[in-house]
Amino acid sequence: MTEDEDLKEFFARMPKRKPPTLKECIERWSKRTQGYLQWEKIGIDDYLLALYTREKVEELLGKEDVSEELKEKLDVADKKFIELTRETEKSLISTIETKDNETKKKYWFAYRLLSAHYDEWLLYAHF
Numbered sequence: 001m002t003e004d005e006d007l008k009e010f011f012a013r014m015p016k017r018k019p020p021t022l023k024e025c026i027e028r029w030s031k032r033t034q035g036y037l038q039w040e041k042i043g044i045d046d047y048l049l050a051l052y053t054r055e056k057v058e059e060l061l062g063k064e065d066v067s068e069e070l071k072e073k074l075d076v077a078d079k080k081f082i083e084l085t086r087e088t089e090k091s092l093i094s095t096i097e098t099k100d101n102e103t104k105k106k107y108w109f110a111y112r113l114l115s116a117h118y119d120e121w122l123l124y125a126h127f
Helices: 003-013 022-034 044-061 068-084 101-106 115-124
Strands: 085-087 112-114
Touching: 022 044, 022 068, 044 115, 068 085, 068 112, 085 115, 112 115
Parallel strands: none
Antiparallel strands: 085 112
16 A cells, blocks of 8 residues: 555544534633633633634624524623733734724734733734
């Protein structure tokens, strides 16, 4: 068996993961804003993971129906996130960096840093 055939067989046996649903993404975002975003010892990688979760929520919002309960949960999580963060000039998610006001308005969360680490992460991110 060649190396390519071996790799194909290996990947064929791996379980296929379904992408997360909007509900799952909102649940994750809510837990992150309620929990570890407040921790003093949170690292930039964990923070970015939270931002990517919120980005996925934004991508799915127009594609899936949203119940009133989920909308409320998202609103509460977003408000909590805003309380814990400060606005930045640049996006922390490189694929979202833009001068376009509509995109910046849609991805507002990518332009916010956790207040507890604001100065430290501004230097780390080379803003």
